Amino acid sequence: MKLKTTLLGAAAAVALAPLAAQAERGEDGHLNIIYWQAPSIMNPYLSGGTKDLEAASLVIEPLARYDEAGNLVPWLATEVPTTENGGVSEDLTSITWHLKEGLQWSDGTPVTSEDVKFTWEYCTAEGGGCAQSEKYNDVESVETPDEHTVVVNFSVPKPFPYGPFVGAQAPIIQKAQFQDCLGPKAPECTDANFAPVGTGPFTVTEFRPNDVISLEANEHYRDPDKPAFATVTFKGGGDATAAGRAVLETGEFDYAWNLQLAPDVLEQMASAGQGQVVSSFGTLVERIMINLTDPSPDLPEGERATKEHPHPFLTDIAVRQAMSMAIDRELLTEIGYGEAGRPTCNVLPAPEIYASTANDACLIQDIEGAKALLDEAGWVDSDGDGIREKDGVELSVLYQTSTNAVRQDFQALIKQWWEEIGIETELRNIDASVFFGGDPGSPDTFQKFYADVEMYANNFDGTDPEAYMANWSCDEAPSPENQWQGNNMPRYCDPAYDALVAEMAQTGDIKKRAELAKAMNDMLMQNYIMLPLVDRGRVSAHANSLGGVILNTWDSELWNAADWYRKDM
Template structure:
């Protein structure tokens, strides 16, 4: 055992502070692999997890969530609360205090103007911000001095931690992005690929959908961090290759989102080079039902927009039958084993917010057939495909390219065929599917299909911002450069009214009740979202990489500044 390893052990036990011996960059290079390659380095122009997480190496929020869901300050001095005076008694404002002496990676000071600008940037109605739900109910933002930011809400906000908390809502440098607002946001390639940040690393070279080369931020606030002088985040390939690169060959130090069959992952772990890590959070693999018409017969700019309701999936009975035909238990067993749980909920955790909705857990093929028959979808010509009013019950079902997802597609197609639904399958390279490029026809935001499958989750332990994604008007559309969080174009007045009630409700038990109602409207009463599996997050790190703490409530790279090399 080397002296450094002994010292690191002392640090872990609190016997010795890292600053006593650590030096920025002394551990050389770290290799990270995300088989879904990042396409952009700002979460404000992408809902893709791979882009949000890559960005978190460079861009930071005022506060983050720990692996236990606790709120901790990052750029802020402390987390504002009513008790410390940071949140007003009437819950209509929150005051953040920046740490003194913070510098951007270019050496310029971080000020309250940058924080205010970030909110203005996202809230610009022409900008198409992918994280707009984080800024719901903001009335104004004041900056009384360079270190103080006061966020004023238009009503009491018992949970005022939407803006500037977590990896989905970091601070942008005003000087770099001030000419990139509104419709110009997506055109600012240099800023979007090479943001100036406060995080432990800076971008040296960004190759979209391929690789990011980074180096230690010379102005990072802790002079002893990061331990690594340089880093590479490699994208592309598939989950199996990523797992092999850490667990068997040792080429990489960290592999994200190992969406593999449990037996495959267990076999790889025997390679002895690395360690799988897993934890449950709020990641749900689900089907999104397109409530708008994606037909290529419509003019470009009108496909998948609210001007054209879906000719088949607007029928609730069809959506319900599609859900009834699915065996979620079998999907979970085949795809995730103990790292998954069948679910009917969009919000599976924490327990306070998780509905007891379990109706979907029992597959009912005969019931699905009967429901379609009663709704007038019949197979009149005996070809095995139902039709109604001259329209075939035929659907295009898309997802990203991944072995587990293609297994799911095959099984679901078979079940749907059994109930008389003709199903065409399509899979898209994950870097493109989750990339958010407004010019691509293949992004999950544009949704040029009838049904699509993916997984998503939310920062922290409170689902308010997550549920706000499905507010009327928050759908991706041409006027927002196809950005937006309401992916299936859902709109329901009762739902929006409950969102407003949740925003002003402080008592936790009542917040839980409202969140469950919102969950049930989407997943049970309307079935515009069909949850499949509550997925545990599974990643892996090399046996020589220390400091890794898997976090399902924030970015997985949330504490990359604390990573270090363990000597063999």
């Protein structure tokens, strides 16, 4: 069975073409980056927060990654293995990667195949709570025949074997630095987690969690002329408005990420002429996640939001469906994102081949229909206080999200709609640096999910959704046993869903893979495990003086920071 070339894209085994930067290493001085969601860690294996993954991508890198068109391209590897070039076995049970010659870690030691093997061991160590464990699904063993060769063996045929060590979410970490950080010890290795030794264009000189990262050019970076910038300040915190102004109006910063701002606000900022807004659609979906477990503070710590305690009313599909029916997604998109958003009823909106049309009824708000559904399910307001109840249980939800003007606007509208159908709604917003952080001791992370519903957006590396859709497998639910890591925030568990995940892992035909991905999406949507709201375009901004920026919605936005340079103005 041959690997379909459509799974890779046209540039699968073609090295990334050099870009336009002309400066020698460090010649362009200092670079200022601002992420209003401040990184809390530089280890993507201990955080599912995009802010942490992207910051870390300046320092640690994968074997291959995705370019701005979604094509898989070699990075630390010499080429992308395929069945055609002999890198993927004919039976699809192994993939062989070859490291580029002369690669060095930022401490000057050689990068070897043992580092790659160790990365797999680190993420799969028992009790470690790896946030990216789905990338290593079905890996049976990793062999290292020599210092530059890595053979990944799978327990089943893998028509798409590009989960392990591919993309910003699955980079290579140094064995020497992390070898004493396996399993439950992983969160304790603060020095390594805050300042990993890497192969990327920059190295960390100071890390202040939820605040500022100072970096300098990696003297052992594989291209002797890059990066053009000698030092970097990576400022975190504040809000999207301040970040946008810092690039577009005042010129204090060179790059601002994730400008989640109303369209008219962005337009006004851009009119100052200091910088330019860049945007592109990918797979980023703003959604409300439904907690199927009980987050009540009355439960003992360690039992809250765990599968042993089902939610008292959100386990009723009629309640979840009514909550979805009450939402006007068109209005949310208009006020929050304008042309940079599209209302959606799917958690998997792209690429087009994977986009389902089976759930489009959610695009029409139906308040009266939601009320009738709750009436039929026996949820009634018997005492006239505006809150429906049944068997002594009231429909009262805590709705949390990160602190951001657009998200608070969404919260206010959705609270109004839910209360209109008889669901009392309390709003809570949490500083984004904390909410999207990976601290297993914090009660306020989106993984721990100590609320009834929560709203955020995320996406996946590349254009193939196999690993992404595996996020909602039973074993991906965050819990005390896995350090509250994992991406199955609703704690959804259905053997039928897991069976689809397993089938897709062994399916090579692109049309059949699309059918399976749509089936998984539809199962989640039609059970109202989450409520998609807006298919969001990535919106960022950079200074007019910053060259080489290529917005990438399929990998880290900072994927080609080694090629950034200062323009002559």
